[in-house]
Amino acid sequence: MGILPTDAINALPYPAAAANLSVTPSEIECQVMNLFDQFRSPLLRYVLSFGMSVHDAEEVTQEVFLSLFRHLQLRKSRRNLRGWIFCVAHNLALKHRYASRRSRDMTASDWTIVERQFDPSPSPEEQVLLVQRQRRLLAVLHALPEEDQCCLRLRAEGLRYREIAAVLGISLGAVSISLAGSLARLARADGR
Amino acid sequence: MLTGGFHLTDQDLLLAADGELPTRRAAQVGAHLAACWDCRARMTEIEGTIADFARVHRQTLDPQLPPITGPRALLRAQLAELEAEPNSAPWWYFFRIPSAALAAACICVAFFIAAAGGKLLFRHFIPRGGISAVVPFERGTIPNRNLTPGATRAVTIGDVCSMAHEEVVRAVPTPLRQEIFQEYGIVNARADDYEIDYLIAPGLGGTEDIHNLWPESYTSPTWNAHVKDALEEHLHQMVCAGKVDLSTAQHDIAADWIAAYKKYFHTDRPLALSSDLLQFAGAS
Numbered sequence: 001m002g003i004l005p006t007d008a009i010n011a012l013p014y015p016a017a018a019a020n021l022s023v024t025p026s027e028i029e030c031q032v033m034n035l036f037d038q039f040r041s042p043l044l045r046y047v048l049s050f051g052m053s054v055h056d057a058e059e060v061t062q063e064v065f066l067s068l069f070r071h072l073q074l075r076k077s078r079r080n081l082r083g084w085i086f087c088v089a090h091n092l093a094l095k096h097r098y099a100s101r102r103s104r105d106m107t108a109s110d111w112t113i114v115e116r117q118f119d120p121s122p123s124p125e126e127q128v129l130l131v132q133r134q135r136r137l138l139a140v141l142h143a144l145p146e147e148d149q150c151c152l153r154l155r156a157e158g159l160r161y162r163e164i165a166a167v168l169g170i171s172l173g174a175v176s177i178s179l180a181g182s183l184a185r186l187a188r189a190d191g192r
Numbered sequence: 193m194l195t196g197g198f199h200l201t202d203q204d205l206l207l208a209a210d211g212e213l214p215t216r217r218a219a220q221v222g223a224h225l226a227a228c229w230d231c232r233a234r235m236t237e238i239e240g241t242i243a244d245f246a247r248v249h250r251q252t253l254d255p256q257l258p259p260i261t262g263p264r265a266l267l268r269a270q271l272a273e274l275e276a277e278p279n280s281a282p283w284w285y286f287f288r289i290p291s292a293a294l295a296a297a298c299i300c301v302a303f304f305i306a307a308a309g310g311k312l313l314f315r316h317f318i319p320r321g322g323i324s325a326v327v328p329f330e331r332g333t334i335p336n337r338n339l340t341p342g343a344t345r346a347v348t349i350g351d352v353c354s355m356a357h358e359e360v361v362r363a364v365p366t367p368l369r370q371e372i373f374q375e376y377g378i379v380n381a382r383a384d385d386y387e388i389d390y391l392i393a394p395g396l397g398g399t400e401d402i403h404n405l406w407p408e409s410y411t412s413p414t415w416n417a418h419v420k421d422a423l424e425e426h427l428h429q430m431v432c433a434g435k436v437d438l439s440t441a442q443h444d445i446a447a448d449w450i451a452a453y454k455k456y457f458h459t460d461r462p463l464a465l466s467s468d469l470l471q472f473a474g475a476s
Contacts, residue, residue: 029268033264037260045249045253048253062266065267065271066271070274137245156245156249172207176212180206183241
């Protein structure tokens with residue numbers, strides 16, 4: 001499926017080498033900054049989808065990359081760092097949500113944002129249709145169980161099914177079943 | 193895994209697209225796709241739905257993303273700080289075991305040694321009043337920095353120095369206390385063993401935030417909650433007297449409250465709570 005940047009993992013500046021004992025702290029810092037540049041936006045989007053404020057999401061993202069620095073400093077595994085980064089972000093986001101006990105009404109918020117997203121190029125009729133479509137898709141998304149939402153959002157960020165399974169701690173089969181069900185619902189909502 | 197109409201399931205199509213099918217199955221699916229227009233159309237449809245969803249997902253959230261420059265600079269600064277800290281490989285790194293079989297053997301040996309040793313110890317040491325399920329150890333002297341880095345609100349010196357006494361020493365609500373105990377993994381805590389304390393005291397601008405609260409031991413023999421209370425009071429007075437910046441006081445107490453105590457009381461050990469403190473207050 002070449003429509004998403006799912007192969008980005010292969011472009012990571014880290015080979016899957018188990019341990020590189022000669023890496024200096026400044027090299028690790030450089031590697032972490034490269035990964036930050038590459039994954040900060042996808043990660044921030046994913047964390048924001050848990051309903052936290054932008055400020056809190058930024059904090060979580062910073063924490064993820066500081067943890068990554070420590071992870072690499074301790075010479076732990078470099079295999080699938082993208083999956084590792086999303087996994088840490090997922091756990092921190094859940095912890096943050098539990099701690100802050102804030103459950104934002106994402107549906108209302110997302111819809112407000114959708115209405116602000118008018119692209120100036122289409123005609124007004126096309127804009128209305130676009131917003132209606134986005135609303136339909138978001139309505140389906142928010143009606144899904146949280147795990148299914150996470151699967152979809154991680155897929156939208158380009159993670160492979162195996163990586164999604166690792167982030168959420170579920171089996172590969174469970175990911176494919178979840179995504180197949182969610183995509184069928186989305187397609188139905190879209191009148192396909 | 194063909195459906196009743198001899199077509200591929202959506203799960204098969206998804207896994208095939210992601211290269212996750214076993215080789216043999218992938219070949220079967222590939223052959224089927226080459227021959228079946230319906231399944232190819234379905235696969236295109238699924239890909240289209242994912243692409244549409246990814247687009248909506250980004251269009252919805254991208255406008256909220258702040259520019260990367262500030263967070264990038266912040267991360268770089270924090271990494272530089274981490275890098276400056278003395279780092280060494282973890283102790284277990286030097287005892288790494290190269291193979292799983294050897295690891296299993298070591299675990300077995302360790303288990304037998306522990307079992308034999310434990311039996312001997314058990315025979316000679318049974319605490320009075322029965323056997324506790326929890327091994328006691330001294331904790332609660334310093335907070336876990338990951339859980340309790342400290343949190344402040346925007347205040348001026350005027351604000352903190354005009355605070356009512358009730359605000360300075362306000363109690364933490366019970367549900368939040370329980371949450372903090374849970375976070376620190378403390379079960380069956382006795383009320384007189386711990387104080388849920390503010391790392392940065394309200395009198396120094398600290399907030400009632402889970403990141404600023406931690407279970408501090410009353411019973412630690414040297415550095416305990418009573419000692420920290422004295423530091424908080426002393427720092428509050430120094431800030432209000434203009435002897436210390438508020439931000440310095442916040443930083444020092446959050447970074448290492450014991451070091452801050454030594455620094456501001458000019459001592460390596462806690463002053464006895466009555467006479468020494470009075471003497472110190474008189475001298476300063």
